[in-house]
Amino acid sequence: MQHKKSNRVGQALLAAVSRQQGPITSAGKTSAGKTSAGKTSAGKTSAGKTSAGETSAGKTSAGETRAAEQSELVAEPLRRFTSHQPPPCRATTVPRRIACIAFPNWPIQRLVVSSPAYRRAPLVLFTETGSRGQLVTAASPRAQLSGVRIGMPLAEAKSLLRRAGHSPAPTIAGAAAALPGATAASPTFLPAQSQTDRLELAALARSLQDFSPRVGTLSAPGHAGEPQFAIWLDLTGVAHLFGDQPGAERNLLCGLRDRLVTAGFLTTVAVADTPGAAWALACYGRPRRSAAGTTGSNQSNQTNRSGGAEAANPAPAAAEPEHSHWRLPVLEPIIAPLRSGWTLLDPLPPIALRLDPLICLTLGQLGIAQVSQLRQLPRASLQARFGPQLGRRLDEVAGLATEIWTPLDESLDFALTATFDFPLRDLATIQVVIERQLDQLCARLRPLQRGALQWQIALRGESGGNLSAPSTEPMELAEPALSPDSRDPVHVARLVINLFQPTATVAHVMQLIAMQLEQQRDLDLETTPVWEVSVRAARCVLLAEKQRLLFDDDPRLDHQALSQLLDRLAVRLGPERIVRPVPVSGAQPEFACRAHVLVGNDQPAPRIVAPRREHAAASRPVRLLQPPWPLAVTADASSGAPQQLHHSRWQAQVTAAWGPERIETGWWRARLVSRDYWRVQTSAGQLLWIYQDLASQQWFLHGTF
Secondary structure, eight states, X not given: OHHHXXXXXXXXXXXXXHTTOOOOOSTTEETTTTEETXXXXXXXXXXXXXXXXXXXXXXXXXXXXXXXXXXXXXHHHHHHHHHTSOOOOOOXXXXXXXXXXXXXXXXXXXXXXHOGGGGSSOEEEEEEOGGGOEEEEEEOHHHHHTXXXXXXXXXXXXXXXXXXTOOOOOBOOSSSOOOTTOOTTOOEEEEOOHHHHHHHHHHHHHTTTTTOSOEEEEEEEOGGGOEEEEEEEEOTTTGGGGSSTTSHHHXXXXXXXXXXXXXXXXXXXXXXXXXXXXXXXXXXXXXXXXXXXXXXXXXXXXXXXXXXXXXXXXXXXXXXXXXXXXXXXXXXXXXXXTTOTTTTTTTSOGGGGOOOHHHHHHHHHTTOOSHHHHHTSOHHHHXXXXXXXXXXXXXXXXXXXXXXXXXXXXXXXXXXXXXXEEEEOOHHHHHHHHHHHHHHHHHHHGGGTEEEEEEEEEEEEESSSOOOOOOOSOOXXXXXXXXXXXXXXXXXXXXXXXXXXXXXXXXXXXXXXXXXXXXXXXXXXXXXXXXXXXXXXXXXXXXXXXXXXXXXXXGGGOHXXXXXXXXXXXXXXXXXXXXXXXXXXXSSGGGSEEEEEOSSOSSOOXXXXXXXXXXXXXXXXXXXXXXXXXXXXXXXXXXXXXXXXXXXXXXXXXXXXXXXXXXXXXXXXXSOOEEEXXXXXXXXXXXXXXXXXXXXXXXXXXXXX
């Protein structure tokens, strides 16, 4: 009996688990079939009917007792089974967080940190501009106190410093080093080194990769022509490694700031949801002074900095005056809350959006001094007046458009160089060498799921003698000046292959290279043989992956075939001839669209929305005449509708006319335009678009349907 009882209980338990029913809470119902206080699996036995006969003493039977015991035996394991089930997992999205570290007056900071001898005297950087002479590109705070400004002539800067009481200014044209014998007040003038500034900033960014594996650099024009330099860090999913929420981000940013302060740099650190918002807050926000105080001789274990790094190893207090530009505050990081929107960005100036300086100048003339005022203007009028950059920057800062920035680790440079012991004079042999190099580079790109948007091929040789040692410098696209010595290395040919979409397909790239080699009319391998072949994959980006269908796709939707066709046309005709018309918001028909270059363009083609039928664009002619043809028109005196058209070569009778449609340009145009357009149908069935210039009362034929 005990064995049969346990067997029935096991069957009931398995049935309950298989049917995924909840635990039994009452003895009157189980999951092992229809078993209740009145019906059990041992037979149709209820409170009113038993196998021994009908017993009504409290409507209780032995079957009810067995059912209750069985239910309890089943319910207990089910309770234990369900209590150990893990809760359902819900996918959580990690919010994107970008940190930006701004370095005010970075060229000066870099020099002062590397050579502390420049901290005592004014430091001015200049560049040669050709017709305008030598202009100031950067100035230390001491020089700025004397009136030196970016963009002024170098001679004027020297005069201002001399008038301020400094000794005659020496000029150093070389490495950053102090002149022997120069006094402490002698100003220093150095040529600007923009390439070195970018390389040193990239090296500093790589040293911060223990805070984030994804770092990048950026520079953009700022106020009064002063460039702004900054470092970006992707903190998505990283902040929790530096402490518990909600203070993890602040701990990370303070660690960044303290490391840079120890190195001698003045920085402003900010974090936000988008790169554009982080840049705006770091470069143009108003950070609070940290509780750590200021840097200076009175601060232990800290560095005295002016202009971000104006002084290291500070002098005693008696030797240096306590000016404000010698003691700069340690600034608190700016942390924008998640999804804070425009709350912290509205008070900032429009230059914080990284707009063109000319656009910012025009906005200032219109009285737009804050981002909040700019956002209140209609988007269509902004695009018509300032172009697509302003609207794109607003969308990128707000997170409506993705701003793509390439981290330093992902800025990989794939290049190969082959040097030969004997000269190559056969074009087919050179193509075989290029194909082998392409195969090796593509084999390195495919595991990274990357492709190149630009391929650069350089054929180097000599007009006589042997080639010197191959250069390890990266290939430059600009054509260098040839040495007068005929035995110096020369460039036999330079090929630049721009692509519509990134690719790592050797056959497609080789086809484009062969087409360009055919167009090299001045390629003379007999006179100038090839000793060295270099192939470089530039602008490497991620390849777009697409899920294939079970059956073949529509051949009309084969995007790969379309991109390869565009690449071949760009090689044959030139990239500047492969364009796509993009509509532009504007009233004047001549400027209603612009040509967007498809191949070799860094900016993606904007999305085009087809106009509705009732929209005015649907009634515009497909072909416009440039310039419009003058007409002599006979019009109705009352309605002004044209009735006859007279051209120098033909004339036509108007059978139907629709209009007028008045088109006027805005005040910002250099020349105001006011026209009345008519759509007319001639007796020959032609549909023409003509207009009358209201200023000169002259008629013109502008387009045909």
